[in-house]
Amino acid sequence: SQQGEEDPQALSIQEGENATMNCSYKTSINNLQWYRQNSGRGLVHLILIRSNEREKHSGRLRVTLDTSKKSSSLLITASRAADTASYFCASRRSYNTDKLIFGTGTRLQVFP
């Protein structure tokens, strides 16, 4: 079963707009990560937020984490056509494993 579930499944916006993607997870985590995948390529790590953090920024990316609601959001500000990709959240399956569980992803399309 998928621990992380992204919402929405697909999102289309114009360049310059902000894009928000959400992720819900089921079990306790010590960190949550976001990855990006360009069409037909491998995943690239974007940002990691720890369970004791509520918000983290990296360039145009802003990630929030609400452990009480078991949810995280990824905000991309001032989006560009090059941001078109699929975005996945991932978390460790349990404290004693290095294995991650990935969500099904949000497909973002940014129109010029």
Added chain:
Amino acid sequence: DVKVTQSSRYLVKRTGEKVFLECVQDMDHENMFWYRQDPGLGLRLIYFSYDVKMKEKGDIPEGYSVSREKKERFSLILESASTNQTSMYLCASSFKSPGGAWETQYFGPGTRLLVL
């Protein structure tokens, strides 16, 4: 820069063939992973290796085996390919916890396999 390479970007095989997918990483990572990715299903873990000659089944190991004879190389083997194994296969690697930045996985470009 971390580099994870996969032996083929595209592969076409016949039903019943034995298929080898190879993955090589250059970061001295202990952990290596094989995933398959299908539309609507996200990434599903096939096998995980945390050391040379060590392996652990993932969520969908049936029909697959793996080999890790050297630290940098992790092979996925489809013993007898079937059409339902047509998919995108992704290899990844990471440090073993609690080594530096161990939480991050680094992915190869993927192999798109078509089984006819």
